[in-house]
Amino acid sequence: MFRSAVIGCGAVSKNHGKALKDNRYTRLEYCVDIIPERAQAFSETYGGKPLTDYRDLYGTGIDAVHVITPHNTHPQIVMDLLDHGFNVFCEKPLAITPNEAKQMIRKSEETGKLLGVCFQNRLNKATVEAKEILESGKYGKILSGMCLVTWNREGKYYSESPWRGKYSGEGGGCIINQSIHTLDLVDYLTSYCGGVKSLSGFDAKLRETDDYEVEDTAMALIRLECGANIVAFCTNCYLGSKVCDLELRLEHAVMTVRQSGLTIVEEDGNTIFHAAKVLTGEKSEWGVSHGLLIDEFYKSLQDGTPFVADCHTGLAAVSIVNAIQHSKGRVIRIER
Ligand SMILES: NC(=O)c1ccc[n+]([C@@H]2O[C@H](COP(=O)([O-])OP(=O)(O)OC[C@H]3O[C@@H](n4cnc5c(N)ncnc54)[C@H](O)[C@@H]3O)[C@@H](O)[C@H]2O)c1
Numbered sequence: 001m002f003r004s005a006v007i008g009c010g011a012v013s014k015n016h017g018k019a020l021k022d023n024r025y026t027r028l029e030y031c032v033d034i035i036p037e038r039a040q041a042f043s044e045t046y047g048g049k050p051l052t053d054y055r056d057l058y059g060t061g062i063d064a065v066h067v068i069t070p071h072n073t074h075p076q077i078v079m080d081l082l083d084h085g086f087n088v089f090c091e092k093p094l095a096i097t098p099n100e101a102k103q104m105i106r107k108s109e110e111t112g113k114l115l116g117v118c119f120q121n122r123l124n125k126a127t128v129e130a131k132e133i134l135e136s137g138k139y140g141k142i143l144s145g146m147c148l149v150t151w152n153r154e155g156k157y158y159s160e161s162p163w164r165g166k167y168s169g170e171g172g173g174c175i176i177n178q179s180i181h182t183l184d185l186v187d188y189l190t191s192y193c194g195g196v197k198s199l200s201g202f203d204a205k206l207r208e209t210d211d212y213e214v215e216d217t218a219m220a221l222i223r224l225e226c227g228a229n230i231v232a233f234c235t236n237c238y239l240g241s242k243v244c245d246l247e248l249r250l251e252h253a254v255m256t257v258r259q260s261g262l263t264i265v266e267e268d269g270n271t272i273f274h275a276a277k278v279l280t281g282e283k284s285e286w287g288v289s290h291g292l293l294i295d296e297f298y299k300s301l302q303d304g305t306p307f308v309a310d311c312h313t314g315l316a317a318v319s320i321v322n323a324i325q326h327s328k329g330r331v332i333r334i335e336r
Contacts, residue, residue, distance in 0.1 A: 002298055003061065005030035007054045007077060008068035009042035010161065011283075012091065015290035016066050017046030022291070025298035026064065030057060058084050064114075064301065066294075067091060070163035071171050075100040078115065082107045087114040089297050093180055093321065094314045096171030098335050101318045105311045116297045116307050117314035120289035121181045121244075122188055123296065125276035126262035130248075130255055133264070135192045140251025142193065145230035147186055147222070148245045149179040150238035151285060158211045165212025173214030175203060176321045178285075179234035182244045184317040185257065186222060186230055187334075189246070194225025196316060198333045201324040207237055220324050223331075242285040259287055 004026045006016055010033070020028040031048035033039040039050035051057070054077060057065065064087040067077050075095050081088050082104075094101040094117050108115035121127060133139065153174070163169025170177060187195045201220030205213070216237050222230040246257040256263040261275040277288055293309060300307040316336045323332040 002026040002063040002301060003029050004064045004066065005032065005048065005057055005060075005062050006042070006066040006068055007032040007057075008070075008091075009033040009035075009038040010068065012286065013042055013068045014045075015286060016068055016294065017042060019291040019294040020066075021046050023295060023298060025295070025302055029062060030060065032057070055080070057081075057086070063087060064089060064298070070161070070169050071096050071176065072163065072169050075104055078104050079107045082111045082113050082115065085111070085113065087301055089116045089118065089294065090311075091118045092184075092314070093117075093171070093176055093318050094311060095318060096176070098315060098319045098322055101311075101315050102335075105315060108311050114297070114301060114307060115311040116293075116300075117309050117311055118290070118293060119181060119184045119188070119309045119314065119317070120293040121185060121259075121287055122308055123289040123292040124257075124259060124287055126257045126259070126274065127185060127189065129262045129274055130257045131189055131192075133255070134189060134248070134250075139253040139255070139264075139266075142190060142224065142226055142228045143249045143251060144228050145186070145246065145248040147179075147182050147230055147232040147234070148243055148247075149174070149182050149232075149234040150241055150243045151178050151236050152239050153178065153216070153236040154207070154209065154211050165214055167214060170214060172203075172321060172325055173205070173212060173216050174234050174236040175215060175218050175324050178236055179218070179232075179244075180317050180321055182234075182246055183232065183320050184314075185246050186232070187316040187320065188313070189248070189257070190224050190226065191313075195336070196222055196320060196334045197225045198223045198331050199320065199323050199327065200329055200331045201232070201327045202329060203325055206235075215325070218324050220327070222320070244285065259285070
């Protein structure tokens, strides 16, 4: 049985708490938050001894630590943990900049410790099925695609956590925090034919509000190594839905990957729909796959098999985010 800890007991920590409570490979032993009441509340619900300084984990013999803190804190905390012999499961994004992400990856290589990144949507049922079908070549090559993310973030979302909405804390807005999951899927699902090569795009803060300073809307033309272009539109300004769709037009079908399932319209018009389990209510857009990915992380630790969201595969998403922010219409190559 692996022994684990979490650092950061805020909004999404409950997904980790639930997954760890029921996990067959690990036992949660510590929960850390600089706000003592948060660590205490997490401990009462999910277990673990509450702490306020993650450095108190040093010397405890813990095997793996979940880093669930603000974006700007990830590099320092993750590299400290790797240096002290822990395996790390880090919430997305690995870091705000590609350079920081590369340093973290290097540290994982030097220490020989596993560093995973929480892109749980890679294990959504629709993603897993789409990846298998794409790689089989059944419907031919990818010709073009569309990535559409329409969420809403305003008001309380920003006021309840001081790091959100600021470039210094979050490193951006809708691209780095919300749309990053679907942008990651663009690269992950197309990695069998080279993934994302370059992009040009624009981002802007379109709402008139003092809630945040970061961009709330972005668009990009994403060029894949295989030659196809994916057009992306991402916004946090739409009250009506929590869409995060990826449509891929193949030679012999159109495939749409959604939380609710995979739709394939074949060239003769035949439509196939494989439904997936969906949540409703607040934060339903986080989906159902945190538990699956956390299980895979510990399975990889146990078996020594490659982890589906290893840090090496988390760099492209950080590079894509950064490229959209800096492009201003120019073509930027993606680092990987
Ligand atoms: N995978 C997903 O679907 C998903 C969903 C939401 C958030 N996230 C990610 O999870 C991370 C946290 O987001 P959140 O919304 O839970 O934030 P949050 O602000 O609700 O919680 C962060 C917590 O970290 C604590 N903290 C800050 N610095 C700390 C430190 N040095 N040591 C210990 N605790 C510290 C804060 O006190 C706070 O309780 C972010 O990286 C975010 O992008 C991922």
